[in-house]
Amino acid sequence: MKKIGFIGLGNMGLPMSRSLLLSNYTVYGMDLNEEAEMSFHQSGGTIGVSVENMVKQCDVILTSLPSANAVEEVFLGEKGLVYLVESGVMLIDTSTVAPDLNVRIEVAAKKKDVDFLAAPVSGGVIGAVNRTLTFMVGGAKPVFDKALPLFNAMGENIFHVNDRIDSGTNTKLINNLLIGFYTAGVSEALHLAKNSNLDLERLFEMLNVSYGQSRIYERNYKSFIANDNYEPGFSLELLRKDLRFALGLAEKNGVELPLSKILFDLYEEAIKDGYGEKDMSILYKKISEHSTN
Numbered sequence: 604m605k606k607i608g609f610i611g612l613g614n615m616g617l618p619m620s621r622s623l624l625l626s627n628y629t630v631y632g633m634d635l636n637e638e639a640e641m642s643f644h645q646s647g648g649t650i651g652v653s654v655e656n657m658v659k660q661c662d663v664i665l666t667s668l669p670s671a672n673a674v675e676e677v678f679l680g681e682k683g684l685v686y687l688v689e690s691g692v693m694l695i696d697t698s699t700v701a702p703d704l705n706v707r708i709e710v711a712a713k714k715k716d717v718d719f720l721a722a723p724v725s726g727g728v729i730g731a732v733n734r735t736l737t738f739m740v741g742g743a744k745p746v747f748d749k750a751l752p753l754f755n756a757m758g759e760n761i762f763h764v765n766d767r768i769d770s771g772t773n774t775k776l777i778n779n780l781l782i783g784f785y786t787a788g789v790s791e792a793l794h795l796a797k798n799s800n801l802d803l804e805r806l807f808e809m810l811n812v813s814y815g816q817s818r819i820y821e822r823n824y825k826s827f828i829a830n831d832n833y834e835p836g837f838s839l840e841l842l843r844k845d846l847r848f849a850l851g852l853a854e855k856n857g858v859e860l861p862l863s864k865i866l867f868d869l870y871e872e873a874i875k876d877g878y879g880e881k882d883m884s885i886l887y888k889k890i891s892e893h894s895t896n
């Protein structure tokens with residue numbers, strides 16, 4: 604497996620594709636955004652190859668796309684990957700989508716005798732840049748084993764969850780449900796601290812060695828809130844997408860999650876207020892700007 608296609612060169616896909624280049628894979632990249640393609644090209648990647656040619660030249664095609672609609676179009680659309688590829692090419696989606704979309708892609712891929720893995724990631728842009736991502740992979744174990752060198756080139760903690768194609772996605776949705784809670788908790792706690800005569804930097808020093816510590820507190824505070832800079836990162840819109848999928852999973856499995864519903868409404872409201880494209884840590888700003896008496 605030496606030739607890789609990479610579709611979706613955004614905040615995650617660009618550094619992930621660069622990691623593959625650093626591991627000496629030949630990488631053909633594609634994005635709807637010209638600027639993203641140019642950055643990829645400047646890193647040594649090849650652009651300008653159509654999907655039709657990509658599937659002919661590559662052993663594996665990876666995707667990192669922003670929405671279930673984009674994944675649906677790229678895999679199952681009129682010129683979808685599953686219809687263009689020949690048996691022997693492997694498809695790996697690293698986006699976070701609804702679990703039932705993983706299943707639909709797997710069904711279509713199986714009809715073509717094409718291997719497919721649903722491999723969502725955690726660790727953010729920093730993890731993608733530093734090659735320390737966590738992969739949560741669902742799909743057949745022999746296919747996972749074949750893809751392992753690729754995952755190792757991009758990440759540090761690589762998990763095969765189980766043979767069910769949606770098992771990685773279900774794991775990832777639980778992870779992001781927690782991220783949603785942590786981000787909301789950090790936002791309200793810091794808002795209270797700021798209005799209680801506490802210095803946020805000093806607070807971080809103390810809580811970082813107390814049980815109030817969390818990786819999300821560290822990430823949201825140190826990389827965004829402390830600098831008053833909310834360029835993503837992981838956009839609030841993407842987190843809302845994942846919370847919606849998590850609620851969908853709960854509904855499908857007949858599980859009541861009353862707090863998660865309140866949480867989802869909070870993110871919905873933040874998006875209505877225009878914060879959707881900013882990093883999720885901007886929830887702190889929304890809460891502090893909209894809830895002081």
Ligand code: NAD
Pocket residue numbers: 610611612613614615616633634635636639667668669670673676677697698699700724725726727728836837838841
């Ligand atoms: P992004 O919006 O920064 O990047 C997505 C890229 O896909 C964009 O450059 C866009 O132009 C491109 N694109 C959209 N539709 C396309 C199409 N049909 N063909 C080709 N390119 C297309 O999003 P991101 O932050 O990189 O996230 C990508 C995926 O990874 C999402 O599913 C997200 O949930 C997941 N994820 C993101 C993070 C994070 O911290 N950003 C962390 C873990 C997982």
